[in-house]
Amino acid sequence: MIGGSVQFAPASKAAGLREVDAPNSLVVHFGADQPLKMEAGVLLSPLTIAYQTYGELNASKSNAILICHALTGDQHVANTHPITGKPGWWHTMVGPGRPIDTNRYFVIASNVVGGCMGTTGPASLNPATGRPYGLDLPVVTIKDMVRAQAMLIDHLGIDTLFCVAGGSMGGMQVLQWVASYPERVFAAMPIATAARHSSQNIAFHEVGRQAVMADPDWRQGRYLEEGVIPTKGLAVARMAAHITYLSDEVLQSKFGRKLQDRSAPTFSFDADFQIENYLRYQGTSFVDRFDANSYLYVTRACDYFDLAADYGGSLAYAFKDSKARFCVISFNSDWLYPTQASRAIVHALNAGGASVSFVDIETDRGHDAFLLDTPELISTSRGFLEAAARARGIAPAKTKTGAGFRS
Amino acid sequence: MTRADDVNWPQAAASQENPARVDLLLVADMVEPGSRVLDVGCGDGALLRLLAEDKQVDGRGIELSQRGVNDCVAKGLSVIQGDADTDLAGYPDNAFDYVILSQTLQATHRPRRVLEEMLRIGRYAIVSFPNFGHWRIRFQVAFGGRMPLTRNLSCAWYETPNIHFCTIQDFIALVREIDAIIERGVAIGRSGIPLRYSEPWIWNLFGEQGVFRLTRKR
Numbered sequence: 001m002i003g004g005s006v007q008f009a010p011a012s013k014a015a016g017l018r019e020v021d022a023p024n025s026l027v028v029h030f031g032a033d034q035p036l037k038m039e040a041g042v043l044l045s046p047l048t049i050a051y052q053t054y055g056e057l058n059a060s061k062s063n064a065i066l067i068c069h070a071l072t073g074d075q076h077v078a079n080t081h082p083i084t085g086k087p088g089w090w091h092t093m094v095g096p097g098r099p100i101d102t103n104r105y106f107v108i109a110s111n112v113v114g115g116c117m118g119t120t121g122p123a124s125l126n127p128a129t130g131r132p133y134g135l136d137l138p139v140v141t142i143k144d145m146v147r148a149q150a151m152l153i154d155h156l157g158i159d160t161l162f163c164v165a166g167g168s169m170g171g172m173q174v175l176q177w178v179a180s181y182p183e184r185v186f187a188a189m190p191i192a193t194a195a196r197h198s199s200q201n202i203a204f205h206e207v208g209r210q211a212v213m214a215d216p217d218w219r220q221g222r223y224l225e226e227g228v229i230p231t232k233g234l235a236v237a238r239m240a241a242h243i244t245y246l247s248d249e250v251l252q253s254k255f256g257r258k259l260q261d262r263s264a265p266t267f268s269f270d271a272d273f274q275i276e277n278y279l280r281y282q283g284t285s286f287v288d289r290f291d292a293n294s295y296l297y298v299t300r301a302c303d304y305f306d307l308a309a310d311y312g313g314s315l316a317y318a319f320k321d322s323k324a325r326f327c328v329i330s331f332n333s334d335w336l337y338p339t340q341a342s343r344a345i346v347h348a349l350n351a352g353g354a355s356v357s358f359v360d361i362e363t364d365r366g367h368d369a370f371l372l373d374t375p376e377l378i379s380t381s382r383g384f385l386e387a388a389a390r391a392r393g394i395a396p397a398k399t400k401t402g403a404g405f406r407s
Numbered sequence: 408m409t410r411a412d413d414v415n416w417p418q419a420a421a422s423q424e425n426p427a428r429v430d431l432l433l434v435a436d437m438v439e440p441g442s443r444v445l446d447v448g449c450g451d452g453a454l455l456r457l458l459a460e461d462k463q464v465d466g467r468g469i470e471l472s473q474r475g476v477n478d479c480v481a482k483g484l485s486v487i488q489g490d491a492d493t494d495l496a497g498y499p500d501n502a503f504d505y506v507i508l509s510q511t512l513q514a515t516h517r518p519r520r521v522l523e524e525m526l527r528i529g530r531y532a533i534v535s536f537p538n539f540g541h542w543r544i545r546f547q548v549a550f551g552g553r554m555p556l557t558r559n560l561s562c563a564w565y566e567t568p569n570i571h572f573c574t575i576q577d578f579i580a581l582v583r584e585i586d587a588i589i590e591r592g593v594a595i596g597r598s599g600i601p602l603r604y605s606e607p608w609i610w611n612l613f614g615e616q617g618v619f620r621l622t623r624k625r
Contacts, residue, residue, distance in 0.1 A: 325485065327480065328487075343489075343494075343497075346487055346489075346497075347497035350467075350487075350497055350498055350499075350502070351497070351498070351499050351502075353443075353502060355467075355485040356467075356485055356487060357476070357479070357480045357484075357485050357486050357487060358476075358486075358487035358488050358489070359473060359476050359477065359480065359488050360473075360488050361473070362473065376473060376477065379477055379481070380476075380477055380480055380481075382481075383477065383480045383481025383482075383483075384480050384481075386481070386483075387480070387481065387482065387483025387484075388483070390483065391483065
């Protein structure tokens with residue numbers, strides 16, 4: 001990388017957008033007769049939901065697990081990603097013999113509304129104008145994402161989900177699921193998340209959005225029609241966000257003050273330090289797979305999330321109708337959604353007498369730990385799901401591997 | 408104070424060889440079937456499991472160690488990672504029928520506060536603890552001049568998590584001070600068998616452990 005700014009290969013521009021209109025996954029379309037009732041007070045129609053499933057639904061339809069993805073995740077939980085070619089974002093947790101065992105459970109993962117991997121989002125074509133929605137798409141909330149997922153679950157003929165699981169923004173969806181559809185969730189696993197976005201959370205997201213909107217190529221959100229992409233703004237947004245996913249400790253141990261391919265500082269604004277090079281790489285690789293407007297929408301959805309606000313300010317009331325068993329997991333070095341945020345969820349659940357387990361996992365990996373092969377995350381979720389499956393009467397795993405894999 | 412003669416000894420207690428196990432059985436004996444129970448410092452969940460299987464209780468646990476919590480969660484028990492000193496405050500009044508503190512009181516920073524919280528959260532509090540007034544301990548301090556080491560208290564003074572030892576009589580005094588009532592009590596002797604005589608001074612001298620069920624004054 002040369003000079004003080006981030007450079008991009010133009011050839012990669014189209015890769016992410018290909019998935020918007022023709023995703024490499026299953027798709028369900030909801031027509032004008034089934035609009036999505038959005039929290040902003042409008043109906044979204046038509047609605048497309050792109051999703052993946054793994055494993056087989058049993059005869060009693062009692063073994064379905066819904067995975068909710070984080071901010072920039074997608075439905076490609078346990079298969080090779082169609083753009084990056086990397087393993088699915090939660091392959092450590094989902095797959096044959098994994099805690100979310102695809103030989104035992106029927107796993108569903110959908111791209112959120114407002115996303116850019118095939119579900120209706122700002123890059124999708126607005127049928128009213130024949131142009132991409134851009135900022136004409138109503139602002140999406142976590143509740144809207146969950147309502148759309150419920151439409152998908154209905155479409156799949158599933159009444160009650162055995163488990164809803166997810167980390168970060170995915171964890172917010174888990175909490176919203178229990179609040180919105182208490183009778184449809186048997187078990188819930190919110191990981192590294194919070195019941196509301198803090199001021200600091202909103203602040204970081206605002207920095208990211210401002211970076212995108214300050215890019216001259218953003219064109220008031222109409223960049224797709226003008227054949228440009230605000231790659232620089234989006235990359236900077238990702239760089240800033242990425243810092244929040246890691247702990248100070250892990251940055252120090254991984255990069256420290258080490259120099260990048262040089263023995264002395266160059267007295268320039270090159271990426272002298274390894275951490276600079278690393279962040280630039282994170283930024284540039286992100287723009288290959290993610291839509292800038294989508295980034296505005298999903299960050300906004302998190303910012304608006306305050307589950308207790310819908311229940312007179314009492315989080316306990318949000319969970320009062322649920323009989324779900326919970327497994328709340330946090331990581332002690334996560335400063336984005338710190339342990340305290342998970343404890344607040346646990347306290348609210350306890351206040352309502354819910355069945356709740358809670359583990360604060362010791363790791364130096366920060367918020368990112370929920371995506372990594374963290375042994376305690378694996379063992380805790382495995383134990384929790386096995387016990388819940390026994391309670392629900394789900395048959396043990398079949399021995400064949402890779403069963404029912406569809407992609 | 409209940410007289411020892413009035414207490415129905417659990418059948419299994421006398422036949423058990425492991426004194427820790429006896430303690431669990433005695434605690435379990437004080438719990439009504441089908442009740443709601445919070446076990447504070449539940450370890451690997453042995454008591455919660457016993458209560459779930461034998462008494463069909465709706466049980467919850469709090470445990471400090473990650474390993475303990477993991478063991479419990481894997482058994483299908485609802486256990487949260489937390490600390491008796493800080494995390495009881497989050498529970499509403501009368502949330503449980505029984506709040507149990509088994510072999511943990513002496514390891515808390517503020518035993519009095521913990522007891523008060525237990526009695527706020529539960530209708531009953533059940534507490535078991537090692538008795539520092541046992542004659543062997545007194546003997547070791549008096550004649551050995553060193554901090555005592557016994558089979559129940561096997562950590563050296565500089566390593567022990569037990570920072571607030573008390574005798575059975577100290578405990579009884581504290582219960583009085585926080586305006587609670589002991590409605591059942593047992594002291595367990597060296598052989599793991601509950602002591603026959605119920606005078607506090609006998610318990611205090613010959614009981615290795617005390618198990619008490621408390622309630623608030625109405």
